[in-house]
Amino acid sequence: MEKISLPPRADQREAETGFTFAEMHGEPYWDETSAYRFTLEEIETRIEDPATELHAMCREAVDRITASDELMERMGIPPGFHDMVAQSWRNGEPELYGRMDLAYDGTDAKLLEYNADTPTSLYEAASFQWQWLEDQIAAGVLPEGADQFNRIHEALAERFAELFAPNTDLHFAAAGGNAEDYATVEAMAWAAREGGMGAHYTDLEKIGLTEEGQFSDAEDRVIGTLFKLYPWEDIFHDEFGAAIGPSGCRFIEPPWKALVSNKAILPVLWEMFEGHPNLLPAFFLDDVGGALRDGSPSVPLFDRARDALKSHVVKPIFSREGSSIDIIENGRPLEVATDRGYDNQPKIVQAYAPLPVFDGFRPVLGAWVVGPTCVGLGIREDRARITQDLSRFKPHFIEG
């Protein structure tokens, strides 16, 4: 992986495509004055294959977790929803998509976390960076043979066609008034249409519950299948959470994704696959907090990881966009998130894998998974060690 400076396209095409958040909070969000270059072998052996394998490992972990009320409790699933989550897994409700965040410095990529429930930046990854590549090849800035690891859109369309009968009506919901979330939902709807589905939008807040206990959209149409860009851990605490079971509505992602899009899966993965090259040692903070602080003896699994954990990251199990995350290096805080919105949650500790630095920015790789397979890559970079919602999206290309 290397970072290459390239001439940007004249207009960055934002106006033309309706990309409304290329600047966020006054900072450039999409930045194409440089791009990351990978070799094909690197993409396939360091990102694609490992991410597909990690997804399969997550599925094994879900199988274990759903068999244990105690683990479900540790994962922050309210007792009233254990059955729904476990049942969705046992019924084989299929997954649609997710994004793994990987730390990659040219050796083994390390799984930082897996946003397997509500990942955003789909449009930037699947479409906008794709157009950038096509434009740059056409302009002669990149060679004819340049490529990109980005089958995201096609793979989503194929997945929809695989999961649903032709012309099935699907509803897509996002919180009203958020351009970034809406863009992800709309990019998803395009893929659904390409897969032969009917796509309908409703603001999340306008979803209703009919007399018959079915969910309905803003225009009172019954919702048969709902893609919701809204996390399960919030749904569990919403008024309508209890109505999901009787509603007969099919949800994308399925409820069991609450276990995958959950930092508490990281210690479960480490326990199941200790030493896996793409995993970082991880533990529930409650289990090892004392041993971390004062070096007191702990379980052998922890003792074997003690050295690796000298520098570690403390994460709430349901944190998003860097909120309430602390990095501790040799016992001292190295970087502490300013947004503390998730401090009241159970936490995990994970060995610290520093992101590489390119021109003062730290890229984190987003490995996009559709169904069970890794199909694409999107990169965000940040000056800070904790990648937050103000990070910049960077295009990538494959050459060599």
Place this chain on the structure above:
Amino acid sequence: MRKRSATVALTLMGAAFVLSGCKEDQTEAASFPDLASCRAQADQGSLAFTAEDCEAAFAQAQADHQETAPRYDALAVCEEQHGAGNCEQQAQQGGGFSFMPLLAGMMIGQMLSGGRGFMSQPLVNTANGRYATPGGAQVASNSGRGAMNTAAFNKAPTTAGRPPMTQADVMRRGGFGASGAARSSFGG
């Protein structure tokens, strides 16, 4: 083998949804607060239908209102759905009382099969200051004109003689989103 899609969807701005699904049949429709206003406009010749059409449509809307308008077991439940002062008490068939919204006008539209057929639906107030048919189709005004889906003229199920709705039966909205309301984005 190429590692990227052959094509992608490039434009945003709502087109993914607007163009999707089947386009429903539409008809020119007009709404009136009462029979007199319909007749007045018909007499001016500004409508595709006559004063007689107004009378027939209004009579049908009144009958449909009696038969299909929502009925509630309490004034408070009715007013929560239709606004304060917009409900009346009605004797239930077989004894007792229920509460139903007052007729607030009607909607009339031309049948698509052609000819001189018209269809109509009663309108009642909604809590948010709009108007709705018993079937739930909403319009912004009870004195307006515009294209409507023909499905908006479908007659709603009968409520007359059926048990009135309780608070628990009333359709609810807004049950998703509260837990995440503090955040601007739900993605990550």
